Amino acid sequence: MRITKVYTRTGDAGETGLTSGERVSKASLRVCAYGDVDELNSFLGLAWSRILDVGVQNILRQIQNDLFLLGADLSTPLPDSDQKPSFAIRRTTATEVELLERLIDRYNEALPPLQEFILPSGSETASLLHVARSVARRAERQAVRLSESEKINPHTIVYLNRLSDLLFVLARWVNRTEGCGEVFASFT
Numbered sequence: 001m002r003i004t005k006v007y008t009r010t011g012d013a014g015e016t017g018l019t020s021g022e023r024v025s026k027a028s029l030r031v032c033a034y035g036d037v038d039e040l041n042s043f044l045g046l047a048w049s050r051i052l053d054v055g056v057q058n059i060l061r062q063i064q065n066d067l068f069l070l071g072a073d074l075s076t077p078l079p080d081s082d083q084k085p086s087f088a089i090r091r092t093t094a095t096e097v098e099l100l101e102r103l104i105d106r107y108n109e110a111l112p113p114l115q116e117f118i119l120p121s122g123s124e125t126a127s128l129l130h131v132a133r134s135v136a137r138r139a140e141r142q143a144v145r146l147s148e149s150e151k152i153n154p155h156t157i158v159y160l161n162r163l164s165d166l167l168f169v170l171a172r173w174v175n176r177t178e179g180c181g182e183v184f185a186s187f188t
Contacts, residue, residue, distance in 0.1 A: 019076040019089065029146040032099065034074040035161075036139035041067045043135050047128040053177065057086045057142050057168060059103060070156055074143065079149050092155040095129040100162040107166075122175035129174060133167035136160055 015023045024031060041064050048060040051088060070092045120130030140160035146152055176181060 001103050019072065022077070023174065026107070027100040029142070030074060030077070033142040033146045034071040036135065037067055037071045037074060038141045040132060040135040040139050041071075043128065043132040047132055049124065050125045050128060051174070052125075053174070056174065059166075059170070062099075063166075066092070067157070069096075070159060071152050071155055074146070078153065086095070091153050092159050094155060094158075097155060097158050097162055100159070100166050104162070104166050104169050107169045110126060111169070111172050111176060117183055119183040120171070121183050123178040125178065126171040126175040126180065128172035133164045133171065136164035136167060141165065 016026050017023055018030065027104050044060050044064050044067070048057055048064070051057050051060065069090055072089050073091050076089050120134070121127055137160075140157060143152065143157050143160060147154070147157060172182065
């Protein structure tokens with residue numbers, strides 16, 4: 001697909017088109033859900049630009065591609081059970097979730113166990129990953145809100161949940177590899 005025109009003027013009145021062709025408010029739960037995923041993807045692009053470790057760069061690039069898939073999934077209403085979809089998209093599956101879980105386990109093995117809460121801080125790169133983690137949590141909450149009013153692919157919520165966990169682990173790992181200590185939260 002080649003995008004030749006950036007503006008269409010069809011959204012100037014506050015509506016946008018879903019992949020199904022349906023027009024909805026730009027403030028709808030569905031649009032807010034995939035909008036948060038888009039914002040998350042942008043933060044991951046910024047984090048990618050600062051990461052020095054090629055392995056983590058590759059992980060972030062794969063996640064960015066997964067998030068395009070997930071955004072399309074959220075922007076495409078599930079067909080009714082007796083209705084055949086008028087178009088096919090690739091939906092987020094357990095396979096993408098399982099990859100995140102393997103990455104969490106691999107990177108977490110290299111870290112000391114946490115006994116306390118840590119502040120989202122450290123190196124600039126780790127801090128960007130913490131921001132992305134927070135945006136992933138917001139995207140997850142928005143997807144849950146959408147799921148409470150419409151049927152959505154349940155793997156999207158699980159993926160966003162696991163992704164925020166992975167970003168937390170990667171932020172800790174980056175801090176460790178960059179020689180930044182963790183700052184524990186003080187409740188005094």
